[in-house]
Amino acid sequence: MTVSVKDLPLHTPIDGRHRKMLIDGVWCDALGGRTFETRNPATGDVIGTVPLSDSSDIDLAVAAARRAFDGPWRRFKPYERQVLLLRIADLMERHWEEIALSDTTDMGMPIVRTLANKNRVLGMLRFYAGMATSIHGHTIGNSLPGEIVSYTRKEPVGVVGAIIPWNAPTAASIWKIGPALAAGCTIVLKPSEEAPLTPLLIGALMMEAGVPPGVVNVVTGTGAEAGAPLAAHMDVDKIVFTGSTVTGQSILRASAGNMKRVSLELGGKSPVIVCADADLERAVPVAAMSVFANSGQICIAGSRLFVERPIYEELVERVSAYAANLRIGDGADPETEIGPLISPKQLERVAGFIEDGTRQGARLVTGGHRLTEGGLGAGNFMAPSVFSDVTDDMRIAREEIFGPVISALPFDTLDEVVRRGNDTPYGLGAGVFTRDVGKAHQLANRLRAGSVWVNTYHAIDPAVPFGGYKMSGYGREGGAEHLDEYLNTKGVWIRT
Numbered sequence: 001m002t003v004s005v006k007d008l009p010l011h012t013p014i015d016g017r018h019r020k021m022l023i024d025g026v027w028c029d030a031l032g033g034r035t036f037e038t039r040n041p042a043t044g045d046v047i048g049t050v051p052l053s054d055s056s057d058i059d060l061a062v063a064a065a066r067r068a069f070d071g072p073w074r075r076f077k078p079y080e081r082q083v084l085l086l087r088i089a090d091l092m093e094r095h096w097e098e099i100a101l102s103d104t105t106d107m108g109m110p111i112v113r114t115l116a117n118k119n120r121v122l123g124m125l126r127f128y129a130g131m132a133t134s135i136h137g138h139t140i141g142n143s144l145p146g147e148i149v150s151y152t153r154k155e156p157v158g159v160v161g162a163i164i165p166w167n168a169p170t171a172a173s174i175w176k177i178g179p180a181l182a183a184g185c186t187i188v189l190k191p192s193e194e195a196p197l198t199p200l201l202i203g204a205l206m207m208e209a210g211v212p213p214g215v216v217n218v219v220t221g222t223g224a225e226a227g228a229p230l231a232a233h234m235d236v237d238k239i240v241f242t243g244s245t246v247t248g249q250s251i252l253r254a255s256a257g258n259m260k261r262v263s264l265e266l267g268g269k270s271p272v273i274v275c276a277d278a279d280l281e282r283a284v285p286v287a288a289m290s291v292f293a294n295s296g297q298i299c300i301a302g303s304r305l306f307v308e309r310p311i312y313e314e315l316v317e318r319v320s321a322y323a324a325n326l327r328i329g330d331g332a333d334p335e336t337e338i339g340p341l342i343s344p345k346q347l348e349r350v351a352g353f354i355e356d357g358t359r360q361g362a363r364l365v366t367g368g369h370r371l372t373e374g375g376l377g378a379g380n381f382m383a384p385s386v387f388s389d390v391t392d393d394m395r396i397a398r399e400e401i402f403g404p405v406i407s408a409l410p411f412d413t414l415d416e417v418v419r420r421g422n423d424t425p426y427g428l429g430a431g432v433f434t435r436d437v438g439k440a441h442q443l444a445n446r447l448r449a450g451s452v453w454v455n456t457y458h459a460i461d462p463a464v465p466f467g468g469y470k471m472s473g474y475g476r477e478g479g480a481e482h483l484d485e486y487l488n489t490k491g492v493w494i495r496t
């Protein structure tokens with residue numbers, strides 16, 4: 001049975017019912033018949049069950065993606081892929097409220113944010129729709145004797161396995177599916193077991209838009225049972241992964257069997273540097289929300305806040321006051337600014353970091369505790385927290401917390417803050433606040449991170465590449481570079 005979006009309860013995405021997964025255009029259960037529950041992190045309620053798949057389901061999905069790649073999808077012309085991607089974007093736009101609500105209920109991001117993400121997500125689809133008709137190689141002059149013409153062709157890599165985290169399910173799904181389809185690849189998407197519902201909804205919208213069976217498959221399951229076999233699969237040509245650095249390392253090892261291409265968007269411990277000459281009206285909210293947006297569950301969280309010593313006390317106080325005034329609650333409430341953490345386990349993990357920070361001598365200026373009053377007890381709510389008197393060697397200054405915790409550190413000179421800012425195994429993002437354009441350029445050049453934002457943070461655009469240095473991964477999402485990740489370059493020689 002092929003499905004359409006009408007089969008899904010789009011207007012009641014929180015009905016607790018069982019959803020099937022999408023393989024070869026068919027909604028199906030796991031071959032083993034197992035399922036797992038997904039919960040609303042704000043209330044603890046079970047909001048659905050989905051198939052718990054294993055390597056046999058992955059085999060089916062990869063085989064379907066291969067058949068589609070070798071069959072109908074290969075015959076789609078660039079213009080047809082472009083039109084299809086634009087149709088998907090239009091359909092998603094019409095259903096954006098359902099998509100936003102689905103993300104909010106499955107992973108807790110406030111509805112104001114999931115609604116506001118529309119342009120960022122659809123912009124990506126439309127950007128790569130535009131690029132589908134601009135994929136081209138070059139004619140290259142060669143120095144061989146005789147008349148030999150040489151040129152390059154750009155060809156789709158083939159079957160892509162995409163493994164994504166839970167902290168932005170819609171964006172992560174589309175940032176993989178958009179360029180993969182534009183390039184002419186087929187895809188097996190493995191959502192996080194913590195938030196599988198919206199990727200399934202996106203799968204339904206793909207079918208409704210007319211994506212041929214097998215071109216987009218969505219297989220639900222855990223990292224160990226579904227993600228690992230996808231990463232190791234001998235018939236997958238490329239893995240694109242967003243998630244933690246530790247998982248990225250095991251994916252890289254698993255991919256060695258057939259030398260598949262891999263791109264990795266991993267964790268971070270990004271520095272935000274506030275110079276004494278900065279516009280603090282701007283710096284305070286942006287520095288605070290660089291971490292507290294999505295309750296700190298952001299890969300580019302600016303969790304190390306370096307502040308030039310003359311303004312250190314004032315800035316810490318103002319960021320802490322800002323944190324203490326944020327409205328925290330169920331993300332479904334449009335007034336909510338900060339939602340819950342994804343799971344009780346993550347709540348416990350963040351609490352462990354806070355305990356460590358205090359034990360190691362940092363001073364907790366605000367937050368540091370779980371929130372249980374006013375109906376929050378059933379969810380995983382942690383107060384936005386700011387530590388002062390942090391030193392570079394403390395665990396809270398070194399490890400990715402993935403929770404609402406800022407570590408504030410004073411600095412005295414630019415050379416010093418560059419050295420300390422770069423003193424991390426990660427290199428995903430960095431922020432700089434200054435009115436001095438020379439300092440801005442100098443810091444943008446010297447900070448070893450894939451994105452540097454000056455007097456702003458979090459700005460993301462489909463045309464601008466995003467990705468990591470060092471252990472934050474490699475490969476880029478956004479821009480022409482991203483499309484290239486889904487293409488092979490072939491050299492062709494013709495003796496005339």
Ligand code: NAD
Pocket residue numbers: 163164165166167190191192193221222223224226227228229231242243244245247248250251265266267268298299300400402428468472
């Ligand atoms: P995670 O690494 O635990 O899981 C990510 C995905 O990998 C999930 O789908 C999971 O099921 C799967 N997985 C787990 N083990 C696997 C294995 N051995 N083989 C194959 N797949 C496996 O990450 P998470 O907790 O879901 O997300 C948080 C992490 O993601 C943070 O470290 C964060 O910084 C990172 N992240 C990075 C970016 C970025 O763009 N750089 C964006 C968002 C999140």
